[in-house]
Amino acid sequence: MTPHEQAQTAEPTTNFVTSADGTRIAYHSVGHGPGIVLLHGSMETARSHMAMAEALADAFTVHLPDRRGRGQSGPYGDDYSVRKEVEDLDAVLNETGAHYVFGVSASGVAVLQAARVLPAIHKVAVYEPALLLEDVPQLTGWIDRFDREMAAGKVEAALVTSMLGLRLGPPIMNFMPRGLLTWLTRLLMKSENKNAQPGDATMRTLAPTLHYEGVLLAEMADDADRFADVKAEVLLLGGSKGLPFLKPALSRLEKILPNVERVEFPGLDHGASADVSKQNQAGKPELVAAELRRFFTAAAAS
Template sequence: MVQTVKSADGTLIAYEQTGSGAPLVMVGGALSARQGAAALVPLLAGDFTVITFDRRGRGESTDTQPYAVEREIEDLRALAGAAGGPVHLYGHSSGGILCLEAAAAGVPVGKVAVYEPPYFTHRSRDEPWQVFANKVKTLADTGHGDQAVEAFIRHTGAHFDEGIKQTPWWPAAVALAPTLFYDLTLTADAVVPEERFAGISAPVLALYGDASPDWAAASAAAVASSVKDGHQGVLPGQGHAAAPEAVVPFLLGFFHD
């Protein structure tokens, strides 16, 4: 059943919870809504109360402008309040950055696991991140969401196959184009904010796949070394879209330890 919780600025955040046990909030990355974690839920719900949610501006959640990372942190604080106390966090890609920023800002968390937060990803210094973020925002705001999504995918370095535009995924991704600016703002200059993360006291597990580009391992190492209680894990044979059955053993081991 879909429920909502009101964030500090009045935005309604839609969420679902499944299972029993300590609350575990799943935080998706760019172009994902709460359904993006659907395959993980049944593998974790026997051990945790798994909370999936639509980040602001996505799915059944509302939105309030202007965007700021602090507002998304408040959304996680509201979810923790609805859960009745500290929550574990698992974030994928830019969702992992949001988890770390929330922990650094004092959101009540137990442990934090992240998979390949996109640090050290910039290949060109010709275009500052803010310039690209504003370009994507302008495309999305002027009705060119398809161009915004394509530009973003190409920006990540991933191969862009024109055939993707004929898949059922494409219209859903285009609908989420206005939120790409949010993820680009979270990632910013792709440098780990070590001074800020040094204040994170919660245990942190930084995961990456050994089939991912080199930046993923560098990111995990930097995140783990920047916090007070950091750990790393590598998933054999996995890339940025890791298989749920490869991720879950790491999460179970970490959150139960």
């Protein structure tokens, strides 16, 4: 059996670390070699990037934290902000000794902020970081309605509100009645719940996390220039079919980051780095993993 095959068959170990505010953060580790921390995006947990972790595990020790409020990690607590995300990542880096970090979407913005203040981070790769530079009032204005619907127990309606607010669906969604979208979402959630195994992260269980993702996006919006002081080398990744409103941020970051490389994957969308699932049928984590391998291997050899 080759080292790659051994890594693919190895079961991840689960460990815990305590963040600065006392919150317990779970992380799963697999593989051997220099450490990489893979941070998942919105409506995901650490388990959403297992395919990418397994593709890298023959050359790296891959650590997959559950961001707070998800999986086996503790709750958000009071005063949530990007600082909490940075502190959680800092705790994992200190515990594991890892120096390479990957983030996607909302966690991509948190990772870039962490790279400004954490010397332990030597190289960073981000896939379509959710840095909002255009139409910020519209892209963050959904949070109040989302909160009201969640408080009223209307989870399906709240999910529709977030999808429309963040323009996550195809353009035709903007012309469909909200009632129809809510009904379709309810059917999808019902099917997911029916097939879910104990402990699975479902849309219903992850829905409350969207409030905090909205808070994070609003906090970090409208200011790409803050990242001009990032000393780590940065790999900017995206797909040609990614979210259009995130492309201005990629272009701006490419101009201002001191040590930066940009790669666009033809035909890939915003969910390309995550495992293939019913909700993410176009996932291509093996392609993203190959680019991470190239980028982080160069770092490991230097």
